[in-house]
Amino acid sequence: MIVNKRRRPLPLTVLSTTFVLLWVLMAAFPFIWTVWGSFKVEQDFFSRDSWWFAIEGSRTIAQTGSAFTGDGYYGAWVLRDFFSSVVNTVIVTLSVVVVSLTFGTLGGYALARSGYRYTFWLLMLALVFRAMPHITLVSGYLLPFFEMNIWGHLPTAIIVLVAINQPFTLWMLHSFFLSIPKDLDESAMVDGCSRFQAFRLVVIPVMWPGVITTGLFSFLLAYNDFAVTAMLLSQPNQTMVPKIASFLGTIQQEGNVMFAVAAVVSATAPLFVLVMFFQRQIVSGLTAGAVKG
Amino acid sequence: MPHRAFFAFIMPSLLAMLLFIALPIVSVAVQSLYVEHERVVTEVETCAPFAGCTTETRVDAEATEKLRDAEPLGRFNGFGTYLDRNHLATAEMNAILTDNAGFADVASRIYNLPFYRALAFTLTYTFVVTPLAMLLGFCIALGVNAIPPFYKGPVIFFSLLPMIVTPLVGALIIYWMSSPQGILGATLQSLLNDSTLSLKSSAVLTWVTLLVYGVWHNAPFSFVVFYAGLQTVPHDTLESAMIDGANRWERIRFVVIPHLMPLATFVALVQLMDNFRVFEPIVGFSAEANATSLSWSIFNDLRGQVDQLFGSAAATSMLTIVGVVILLSPVLVRTWREFNRR
Amino acid sequence: MAEIRLKNVSKRWHNFVGVDNFDLDIADREFLVLLGPSGCGKTTTMRMIAGLDDISEGEIWLGDRMVNNLEPKDRDISMVFQSYGLYPNMTVYENIRFPLRVRKVPKELHHEKVMQAARMVELVDFLERRPAALSGGQRQRVALGRAIVRQPAAFLMDEPLSNLDAKLRVSTRAQIKNLQHTLKVTTIYVTHDQIEAMTLADRVVVMNKGVIQQVGTPTDIYDNPANTFVASFIGSPAMNLVSGDIENGTFRGPGITIGGLQINVKGPVTLGFRAEDASLVFEGGELGAEIYSMELLGEATMASFRMGDQLVSIKSGKEYRAEIGDVVHAAIPASICHLFDARTGVRIARTPGN
Incomplete structure (x- = not known):
């Protein structure tokens, strides 16, 4: 006070x-x-x-x-098929959260537990990557993706969002892992675990709060993204945000701007619920990075 | 942790970052050196009865397509794209600097070049929104800290909304409200008694609207971090300051602010990075006529109705990345020095 | 059950030497205490034995196996950590059972072994609780129980008592001593508390700045410290150390003159004696000075004197009373004195016949 x-x-x-x-x-x-x-x-x-x-x-x-x-x-939902983009959003965000957390917990754990100098450089590199505007990366993807014929598909957008998410996820989970005493995994290893077993059986069970908080932010990043989903997804695979953006081009002229308003409210409602239930985690997540970093 | 275990653990994450962040940067660098193929043009002679024969030039779509398939990158252009009118515009800059009618003329003519236009708005947005949002966030944090605990939860809930909401959606919501038919726009019109007033009508008003939106969207982040920082202000120091005779303001000035300084550095860093890539608000506000940003220029090149201008987008991307590195360099240099001192 | 051999073990980080050329054989069933100030390399030595830190140089043998490149799990040791390292999401029972579970001990043996260990550390009534619901002493006992639930080749204990309050420390100390005696397992115990070292150890290794200073039984290092570091680290209060000059068997320091010492030593030396070996006398004696401070310890009274820039303490009977500033005398016979090289701090051996 x-x-x-x-x-x-x-x-x-x-x-x-x-x-x-x-x-x-x-x-x-x-x-x-x-x-x-x-x-x-x-x-x-x-x-x-x-x-x-x-x-x-x-x-x-x-x-x-x-x-x-x-x-x-x-x-919006029926005439303009907002529904299918909601389904796409669910697929994309859930996959991004799951894969991000899998990669991020492994990497964040390694960064938190290795005492070598290169961890510092990796974290700095992640910071630089974190600062890259997403659209610059997108302009790097488009041509290769066209050539490889993987443009427009959901999995492509998912893995790209996971990668863009990694620097942030790594930093956050790294600072959460630092707050878990080293003694814990070391006693597990002396008790007979391999490094990975110690990670899975002993560290992860006490990491849930940190994992959930980081997951929330992965979710927000994937859910709120416009640059990647707008440029990398084909029309039928569009998620909500680019769908809303496409409403602006077509619907406004037709005078049905209310479709866009309804879609905007539909897209915001889940975020309301999220903040309502996870306010504490969001606050702690925002500060975790600040206090440690 | 031994090296092998470390790399086994970090491999998936590192691989993802290298493939989808580092490699694209390389890809952008390469693409920026190329430019799209010119269209293959053929002359066709058409002879119609009564009209005689005319030759006309036509785009040979098939041949163009073939050429594009063979060399998807386009033709090599060196640094040409960087220097053209849509980017650094060296020739135009030279002309402006050698032959002009005073400072205002230089400024307005430079502002008419697309890249400098985008740069001007991007920098203004970054360096106006960041400090204002931090200041507003700090004030809210002080205010919220003083209200009864029972109200804190709901206040924090509502405070988080502007930040958590999808940027494009948030921008749309504010845009609709501030349009002449929306509640804010209409109220402004009647307050200023000017029925033609529209936030979109002038560049200045558009900029102000975007900046206000930026502060609205960014303040909650500073608020949350500063609010959490306020909870950890050392009680003992605060009380000894009271006993030493510091008044309310002096306690904030000499105890609270120094305690929050490291947090402020962190917030400033994150917000500078995020604001530098300002993009969604311009789409949401349909503001491109009066304000563009670097990110938006790239988006615009890539979205091109006829052709996607990969080379042009890549060159802007490279210039943006240089901007990011310059923005980050004080932090990187400082961290590097601290690290070496250890 | 195994002996442990450390052959010229060193640990380096960049250019910082953590442990320098540690060479020691630890006998089967021995209780060995590594003692030293914080940062002296004692914990690092133990962590290298456990396999938690890499070994920069040298070899570690557990029994007849060279374990340098083995994972901690393959070294067949158990360890008690300073902050216990309990698994917060598991009950006490699950905590103690964990080593059996991950080491694939047949399931039907688990319950019996866990209960046996729980009985030894008196935790039978708390098996269903989680660590968060336990007191500091109980948590400590869970860590002990987890260590003894299987029969490892060695126990490693890293300052296991440092997070307990003073009273609990004494009783847990006794419990550890008793457990080791019952189980007869080689034990390496790290501490910075010399009383723990003296009470528990079969042998004590005193370390400083990564280097072994002295290896010996507690009596050994108390009575015959190998150098001024050991002398000043062991004992409460630490041995008095006075610098001065010696000639013809007579030591002269600020306010102190002691005769009858070795005659073959000459020049600047450091003289040491224990507070409890000297005594306060009314007249004469080797030292006469104003009392700088008086401390009542209960079982004794301690008077301190400022001799030059050193503080010299002398214990007296518990009824002894004097005021600060009084001039008193002390008897410091040559027989209780130790001489150390003034420059290196190494003990100067008493030649027979002197």
Whole structure:
């Protein structure tokens, strides 16, 4: 605690509370507004006259007979086949998380336990790799992938996302592994385990919190990615984010921008749930890197 | 850990990084030296009754395709792509610098060159958003730290949303709200009493919108890290500062901020790296008319409607990578020195 | 059951020498204590025996096997770690059973062996608990139980008592001594606490800066320290060391004159004697000075004097009382004195007949 609450002057309390309230409003309002608006018709949510229509929903009532309508969702999910991109997203994100964690726990463990100098250089290299803009890497993939005929498939995007994810995953898991006492795997090895057995039987069972936290961030990276999925996946294999981007090109002209709004809300909902359930892990994950790195 | 075991453990991860990060960088470097084949052109004579014979030049699609299949990289161009008008534009720069009408003229003419336009926005975004987002995050952290514990959970929940949300989606949400038909845009219009006001209409407004979006999106990260840092401020030091007579501000200035400094360095590093690749907001805000970034230029070349300009995209990529290395170099040099001192 | 031989073992990291030319034979069933300040290489020596650190030079033999290139699991040893290294996700029972499980000991033997080990370390009532729900002493005993559940060739113990409070340390020390006696397994025990070393060891190896200083029985190293390092490390308080000059068998230091020493030594030396061997007297004696500080130890009273830049302590009976600043005298007969080379610190042997 920074300050003792009892001795805090009132104006300061008022000021800081107002500030926090203002920030919460800034952070939350766009989402609440968009979720609300996604159940309206375009003439309400994008009203040329007054945004008050979006709250009353008068046009929505006029057009559909009720103050709320699922037309946007129907249009996106059914008419525009948003559903298949949801399936693709599930496949891609789950695979990326599983493979990233498998590679990352092995590598992070090795980096945390080896005392040699090259671990330092590998971590530095990972830092440089971490800084590479994804789109520059994508421009390196396209031509070779076309030539090898592996462009457009889900597995290609998955392995690419795993690789792009590795530097971050390695850093994070490395710092989690450092927090597990060395004594643990060493006693396992003296007790009769090989290095890998010690890793699997003794270290991983106590690493779950770290693995889950890192998994969340792998998930977020794969889920939120636009550069890789937009450029490396063919039309039928598209995941949600590039699908939404493609809505902008086609739907906006047709006047069905509400499809995009509904798709955006659909894509954000899982993230809401994620933050709700894993808030603690996300916070600890963000700080784990900071405290150790 | 012996070398063999170490490499066995790290192999999958290392292999993935080498194949899909290191190798693509090499691939980009090679591609940047090549440029697309020109189209194979043939002259065709068509004779129609009554009109006589005309020769016209036609693109021989088949021959072009064949040439592309044989040499997919294109033809060798050396550093030509780097120097052309769409990249470093050496010739144009020379012209501007030798013959101009003062500083404003130089600036505006350079700004009209695509690469420098993108660079200008990218750098502005990186170096404006990073400090502002950190400052805002720090203030939120101080504020949240002082509210009753019961409210902290929900406040942190809402605070995380702008950061966790998909960047493209977040940008779209703000874009829709700030369009003239959206709640923010309409409110601004009525506040300023200007019914033609649109955030898209001028370059300055577009930039401001993008920067505000950047701060909104990035502040939560600083907030979370600083907030966690505040929980570990040494109680004893704080109390001895109180006994030594430091007031509230002095305690923040001499105890809290020094304690958070290492965290701030880390946050700054991560945010500089992330903001330098700013890309999704430009797509989300459809802002390319007024603001482009290096990442967006690459994307645009690759997405080309007619042809994908691999050479051009690769050259911009290489220049971007150079930028990243320059950005990282203070950190790398410092780490290297510290490491050698050990 | 095996003897352990270390042949000229060294450990280097870059240009830092951790252990230098360690050469020692450890007999079967011996209780050997490696003693030294932190960073002296004692733990590194043990970790090389366990196979947790590579050996830069030399050979380690366990019984008739050269184990340099064997994995820890193939060396047939068990080890108790300083912070115990318990598996937090397993119960006490599973912790103790773990070595049997991974070493593929037939399943039907597990329960009996675990229970036997648990009885020896008095953990039968806690078998279903996890380490987090145990006290420090109980955790320590789980680590011991895990070490003794099978019959290894040797026990290695890395400061196993350092995380316990003072009272528990005494009782666990006794338990370890008793276990080793019952099981008759070669034991190597690392500590920086000289009392543990004196009470437990058959033989003590005193180490400093990676080099063996002295190997001997506890009595040996207490009564005849090989150099000033051992003299100042063993005993509580440590041996008094006074620098001065010797000529014709008479030592002269600041405020101290002692006659009757070796006559064949001449020049600057360091003279050492133990606080409990000297005594305070009313008059005469070899030392006379103002008391710098008085400490009541319970079983004795200790007076300290500032001689030049050194502090000299002398123990007296528990009823002895004096004030700081009083001038008192002390008897330091030549028979309790040790002489060390002033430059190298090596003991100067007493020639017979002197």
